[in-house]
């Protein structure tokens with residue numbers, strides 16, 4: 001049955017961090033009198049001729065059945081009037097806090113994908129703290145966020161985005177959920193199909209008509225069956241049901257370049273010495289690129305002589321690369337016309353690669369659909 005599914009990757013460590021009732025929590029933080037009310041972030045429908053939707057509801061309001069995207073008119077009917085409180089959203093304020101929270105995320109890794117002001121994925125497989133424990137990092141982040149902005153958050157940790165997201169939903173508010181690779185299928189089996197991100201109302205109805213109610217039911221279905229009825233989305237659902245989600249964390253903060261440079265005292269007068277350095281630099285740059293999961297398409301050399309004359313030269317490669325030999329040969333080609341610098345002595349030599357692109361994890365080919 002698993003024949004058609006791509007090979008799973010359980011090596012990554014991904015955190016999904018989600019602020020708890022973000023907008024509502026911010027307003028409660030700034031006005032504690034709201035804390036015991038059923039607080040709804042959205043315009044009071046009594047002042048808007050019944051128009052408007054709930055942006056966020058606090059947990060008191062949620063106990064009455066109010067949720068995001070519900071019409072404020074309906075919320076007004078659900079909650080006793082003495083308890084309900086509407087506050088207009090202040091996105092300026094939320095954006096500032098969101099930026100503060102993101103700064104804390106970037107202390108852990110640059111591999112941060114923001115989904116909303118209050119929600120992001122972090123790939124901490126490699127991280128700036130050199131920690132092996134994603135749990136340690138996530139707890140640290142949750143604590144740092146509370147210290148800095150006095151707001152609670154929940155996180156889910158797993159080997160892919162789907163499970164990390166479902167994990168953070170699992171134990172809100174102030175949730176801490178970790179789903180290990182060997183637990184994933186059981187965890188998914190117990191979820192309702194409506195708990196799966198990406199399975200919308202219409203798809204849920206169709207699945208109900210096939211008596212599919214839970215993750216366990218999905219896992220029992222043939223992959224072919226799901227593809228037949230739901231096309232490409234069916235294939236995604238099948239993968240998700242089996243804990244497979246190969247999407248990378250698409251970081252928006254792109255590093256612009258990676259470089260090494262050194263000054264030399266005494267200066268360099270020897271061609272071999274210069275080329276050996278360039279070769280070493282190329283190797284070091286590739287190590288850094290691999291570590292950050294980047295490739296680079298432009299090589300830049302920088303030379304300064306004893307008289308502080310500085311020259312940079314750049315070369316664009318045919319395509320993004322992280323081949324040390326290709327970098328070396330390009331740098332050498334850039335260096336050759338500048339060899340006259342050796343006469344006065346080279347004081348500084350640097351090599352940088354730019355035009356960085358994310359190198360995705362195993363790319364899955366969906367040729368499957370072209371042949372059908």
Ligand SMILES: [Mg+2]
Pocket residue numbers: 018019020021022118119
């Ligand atoms: Mg949230």
